[in-house]
Amino acid sequence: MIRFVYKQLAYAVVLILSGVIALGVAVAVKGGFRMYAWELLATFFACQVLMGFVSTSRLKKLGDIPTFEAAVPIADPATALSAPVRARARRSLGGSYGAMFALSIVVVTVLALFEPIAALLNCTLAVDPLMRAERAARWERRQGVLLWQGHVEQDQRPADTGQAPVFTSPRRAGRAGAVGAPSGSP
Structure with a gap:
């Protein structure tokens, strides 16, 4: 399991670094x-901004908000999220994003040798x-x-929204800015 935010940030880092x-x-x-x-x-940047607005909208099958709203709570977050954060991230991101990074560097570099703007378009x-x-x-x-x-192995699955399933877990109390974090002195 990997946080949705971290997965998107890792994808952006792969694209920027390879470019x-x-x-x-x-x-x-x-x-x-x-x-x-x-x-x-x-022009390409403007198209990407437009695509970003579409993907963060409430449009079914295209936007993320219906996917977030269809997310179900993890039945046992302590067990499902018990692996150390680095181990989960390495397992979730290491193989797929490492291979994508290696392939992206080769393809974008070859394209950029013909036309250097290809590297900026990748970014x-x-x-x-x-x-x-x-x-x-x-x-x-x-x-x-x-x-x-x-x-996650559990009985309840998120509704099919056309995207990868998303699960939720409550925010941990006690972290700065977290919901339910104590405010003020003891």
């Missing part, structure tokens, strides 16, 4: 950009997951829960 590395290689080998590339970059792909992470964090704070994605 920056490819850009460095392409500029070192090929040189700068042509003037038309900036207009293409601005703009991070806009959507960053917007989704922000929306999920805000939703978690308002609802007083944490959103999790992954496999």
Whole structure:
């Protein structure tokens, strides 16, 4: 199980790092950009912002909010979330995002050697997951829960919203800014 917010942030980091590395290689080998590339970059960035707004909306099958609302509480959060945070993150993100990072660096670098703007276009792909992470964090704070994605063995499953199932767990009390955290002195 991995928090929805962390999964989106990891995806954005993979996209940005692969784009920056490819850009460095392409500029070192090929040189700068042509003037038309900036207009293409601005258009692509605007499209990514639009996609980010769609993915953080209430649209069924497209937006995240119906998925969050369909999330069910984890039956036994102590057992399901008992593995150390780093071990869960390594298991959830290490294999899939590590392979995606390696493949992305190779593909984007090859494309950037032909046209360096490809590396910056890859970086703009991070806009959507960053917007989704922000929306999920805000939703978690308002609802007083944490959103999790992954496999949980329990009877109750979230309703099918067209996306990966999302589960919730209550926020832990005692953390700064957490719901139910004590305020003031003892």
